[in-house]
Amino acid sequence: MNRRALLGGLLAAASVPALAACSSGITSLDGQGGGSGGGGSSSGRITIGTANFTENQILGHLYAAVLGAAGVKTTVRANLGTREILIPALKGGDIDLLPEYQGALLHYLDPKATATEEGEMQNALAVALPAGLQILPYGMAEDSDAFAVTRETARKYGLSSLADLAKHNGKLVIGAAPEVKKRTVGAVGLKDAYGVTFKEFKSLDSSGPLVKGALRKGDVDVANLFTTDTDIAAEGWVVLSDPKNLIPGQHVVPLIADRAADSTVRKALARLGAALTTEDLTALNRLVDKDKKDPEDVAHDWAKQHGLVKKGS
Numbered sequence: 001m002n003r004r005a006l007l008g009g010l011l012a013a014a015s016v017p018a019l020a021a022c023s024s025g026i027t028s029l030d031g032q033g034g035g036s037g038g039g040g041s042s043s044g045r046i047t048i049g050t051a052n053f054t055e056n057q058i059l060g061h062l063y064a065a066v067l068g069a070a071g072v073k074t075t076v077r078a079n080l081g082t083r084e085i086l087i088p089a090l091k092g093g094d095i096d097l098l099p100e101y102q103g104a105l106l107h108y109l110d111p112k113a114t115a116t117e118e119g120e121m122q123n124a125l126a127v128a129l130p131a132g133l134q135i136l137p138y139g140m141a142e143d144s145d146a147f148a149v150t151r152e153t154a155r156k157y158g159l160s161s162l163a164d165l166a167k168h169n170g171k172l173v174i175g176a177a178p179e180v181k182k183r184t185v186g187a188v189g190l191k192d193a194y195g196v197t198f199k200e201f202k203s204l205d206s207s208g209p210l211v212k213g214a215l216r217k218g219d220v221d222v223a224n225l226f227t228t229d230t231d232i233a234a235e236g237w238v239v240l241s242d243p244k245n246l247i248p249g250q251h252v253v254p255l256i257a258d259r260a261a262d263s264t265v266r267k268a269l270a271r272l273g274a275a276l277t278t279e280d281l282t283a284l285n286r287l288v289d290k291d292k293k294d295p296e297d298v299a300h301d302w303a304k305q306h307g308l309v310k311k312g313s
Contacts, residue, residue: 045073046260049086049095052079053206054288054295055143055228055281059099059252061299062272069309070268078295082179083108091130096260102138103248104145105255107184116248125253136266138253139273141281143228145185145247146239147174153221154238161241165196165222175211175220178203185247186224193246198222228282230290252276275306 046067050060057078064074077095080086083105089095102121106113109128115121118138125135149159157168165172180186181201190196202219204210207226215223215237222240225232232239254269280302287298303309 045075046097046265047075047077047095049080049089049098050076050078051083051086051098051206052081053208053226055226055285056099057295058281058284058288058299061296062276062303063097063099063254063269064296065300065303066268066272066308067265069303070264072265072268076296082177084179087130090133090255090257093257097254097256097265100135100253100255101143101250102253103250104185105135105253106248111184111188116245118249118251121248122253129255132258134256134258134261136254136256136261137270137273138251139276141252141273141276141278142250143226143252143278143281144250146225146227146229146232147190148215148223148225148232148237148239149221150215150218151236151238157221159238159240161243162190162194162196162246163243164240165190166194169195169197170199172198172221173200173202173219174198174222174224175202175204175214176224177206177211180224189246193244228278228285230282230286252281271308272303275308 048060048063050056060076060078064076067074080089080095086095086098087108090098102118102125103116106115106121106125106128110124113121113124113128115124122135122138129135147162149157153159157172158164174187176186181203182188184192187198187201202214204214204220207224207229211220211223211225212229212231212235214220216235223237225237225239227239231237252273254273256265284298284302287293288295300309304311
């Protein structure tokens, strides 16, 4: 999809609500994370939740920055955990909004989903979502899952694609966040699509210091990383190709409760989606992970530089 068409779709769809389907399993965060709890609709404040990795925290603060500039009061509850925690929290009213990724969210809601193109996934998500939730237009920025190995491991085992892993079944160790063991874009999908089985699955973190440290030291042979992770290029790691398209597209998409999705919110998030690129997101990750800057500060500075927040605010 070209840039002009994507931008047009973002802005045109900003006022069109998504379809939703029924589901169940509402739970509470029970005090997890920072900030105040409770949904934002009744108090006039939107509570933004984020997952437990750098990029998602940055996105949550970007949402807060553009919504604040539009006059919407926000609270960010960062680092709450995985999708298995966040989706029930959104349904239950503990949070109102969270940054999501098209393909990963779709496979979470419907493990048998086959859509891979952005528009198809958006439609499939609208149908698969629980009642009371909706997705807003997806943005330009994209961050996909990747399975990476060191150059040395690639040479030793002749690895260039995910299909090559099956030649060494029972010999290699994979490192990833714990939930990847049961996900389609993970150990389950690698076995089903490519016939891959590992010697061991090591539960670590999401493209974070644990899994990357294990890859550097040789404690794992394969690591599940994110494509916007700047360490991939810096370390010269080899991202294994995906000839069977196991890994779907992962444009950033806001997931929001119906109660919070008014026109002001929709338009502010659409402006952000039309401005934030994959390159921008990668650079912001670098500022936090490498330069050790605060996610809220880098998000606010970027929004200000791109005219989404007034200077001096």
